[in-house]
Amino acid sequence: DARVTQTPRHKVTEMGQEVTMRCQPILGHNTVFWYRQTMMQGLELLAYFRNRAPLDDSGMPKDRFSAEMPDATLATLKIQPSEPRDSAVYFCASGTGTGSNEQFFGPGTRLTVL
Amino acid sequence: GNSVTQMEGPVTLSEEAFLTINCTYTATGYPSLFWYVQYPGEGLQLLLKATKADDKGSNKGFEATYRKETTSFHLEKGSVQVSDSAVYFCALSDRAYGQNFVFGPGTRLSVLP
Numbered sequence: 001d002a003r004v005t006q007t008p009r010h011k012v013t014e015m016g017q018e019v020t021m022r023c024q025p026i027l028g029h030n031t032v033f034w035y036r037q038t039m040m041q042g043l044e045l046l047a048y049f050r051n052r053a054p055l056d057d058s059g060m061p062k063d064r065f066s067a068e069m070p071d072a073t074l075a076t077l078k079i080q081p082s083e084p085r086d087s088a089v090y091f092c093a094s095g096t097g098t099g100s101n102e103q104f105f106g107p108g109t110r111l112t113v114l
Numbered sequence: 115g116n117s118v119t120q121m122e123g124p125v126t127l128s129e130e131a132f133l134t135i136n137c138t139y140t141a142t143g144y145p146s147l148f149w150y151v152q153y154p155g156e157g158l159q160l161l162l163k164a165t166k167a168d169d170k171g172s173n174k175g176f177e178a179t180y181r182k183e184t185t186s187f188h189l190e191k192g193s194v195q196v197s198d199s200a201v202y203f204c205a206l207s208d209r210a211y212g213q214n215f216v217f218g219p220g221t222r223l224s225v226l227p
Contacts, residue, residue, distance in 0.1 A: 004157075033215070042219045043158075043203065091157055101146065101207040103215055105157035 002026045004106035006092050012112045018080040021109045023092030024073055029104070031097040032075045034060075034067055037108070038088045046090075049075065050097055082113045116141045118218035120204050126224045127194055135189040135221050137178075137204035145206040147171075147180055147187040152201045152220070161189075161202070194225045 005024045013019055025032050034046040047057040047067040057067060064086075066078045079086055089110050093103040121136040139145065146165045150158040162171030167182035176191045187204060204218040 043217045045215070093158075101215070102148070102160055102163060103158075105150075105159065107157045 004092055004094050004104055006090075006106040006109050008109060009107060010110045010112075012114065013082055014114050015083055016081040017113075018078065019082045019086075019111060019113075021077045021090055021092075021111070023075040023077070023094075023106060025075065025092070025094030026104055027073070029094035029096055030072075031095045031101075031103075032069060033093040033095075033103060034075070034077050035091040035093065036088045037091060043091075046077070079111075082111075084113045087111055087113050116145070116206060116208050116216045118204050118206055118216050120202075120218035120221050122219075122221070123201075124222040124224055126226065128226050129196055130193045131225075133189070133191040133194045133198075133223070135202055135204075135223070137187045137189065137218060139185050139187065139204070139206050139216075141185075141206055141208045143208045145208040147178070148205040148207070148215075149176070149178055149187070149189050150203040150205060150217075152203065154200070158203060194223070196225045196227050199223055199225045 007022045030051050032049040036044045046060040048055050049069050052069040069075045089108045091108045092106045095103045117140045119138050148163045149161040151161045152158045162173040164171040164180035167180055170179045178187050178189045201220045201222045203220045205215050207215050
């Protein structure tokens with residue numbers, strides 16, 4: 001049963017610390033998305049990769065956030081330095097980028113910045 | 115730009131009641147339409163989809179029909195169960211918009227026994 005995996009599932013850290021979240025997309029998928037979900041803002045698109053190249057990261061605060069795909073099996077989202085307002089659930093999703101472009105979501109990383 | 119509008123929640127129903135969650139969209143191209151469901155503590159899961167006008171997506175008793183003339187994709191279920199309690203997101207993917215997904219704000223459904 002192919003699925004998107006994310007680690008860690010939960011992360012509590014202090015303000016100013018670096019946070020790295022990891023995502024393993026479904027094998028064979030060439031599009032990867034990072035989303036942030038909060039009660040106030042709902043689901044926000046942070047970054048979008050196709051074939052490991054960033055196509056859209058306009059939703060991401062550039063001064064502290066960075067997203068990369070070191071290889072086809074790993075996507076990372078890094079926050080440095082973290083702030084309390086970054087507390088949210090971060091979701092990774094992957095897709096084939098063809099046809100209806102359906103996305104498959106991971107279980108999310110719940111981040112709490114104290 | 116593209117956008118998705120959903121009815122505001124929360125929606126509270128009794129078990130076996132009929133469910134409708136309205137969704138309308140604005141798109142520059144000819145989008146595919148989706149309903150995703152998010153159960154507590156989990157990621158979003160695809161519930162159903164439709165890729166062209168008049169298509170009906172269906173799954174687990176839920177249905178939605180792609181209505182191009184009214185730019186709508188309303189979600190319906192004839193008899194809800196307590197286990198259907200979740201947040202439901204309407205979304206579109208538009209090839210003319212780089213195939214990025216646009217999600218609605220979500221509608222929380224609570225089904226009471």
